[in-house]
Amino acid sequence: MINYRFENLEALVAELKKEGVTITDTLETYDYGKFIHIMDIEGNKIELWGSE
Numbered sequence: 001m002i003n004y005r006f007e008n009l010e011a012l013v014a015e016l017k018k019e020g021v022t023i024t025d026t027l028e029t030y031d032y033g034k035f036i037h038i039m040d041i042e043g044n045k046i047e048l049w050g051s052e
Helices: 009-018
Strands: 002-006 028-030 033-039 045-050
Touching: 009 033, 009 045
Parallel strands: 002 045
Antiparallel strands: 028 033, 033 045
16 A cells, blocks of 8 residues: 655545545544545555644
């Protein structure tokens, strides 16, 4: 799995939804950050990490 880190994950997720990106779960919040998973066009799972 690939993991990418972003400053404003909520805004990114909103933009990805508008573009039709497959989001596989809901945004989860932990003490060390926020996480959500998407699928790329080849079916690979990608983890997005918000550090805010």
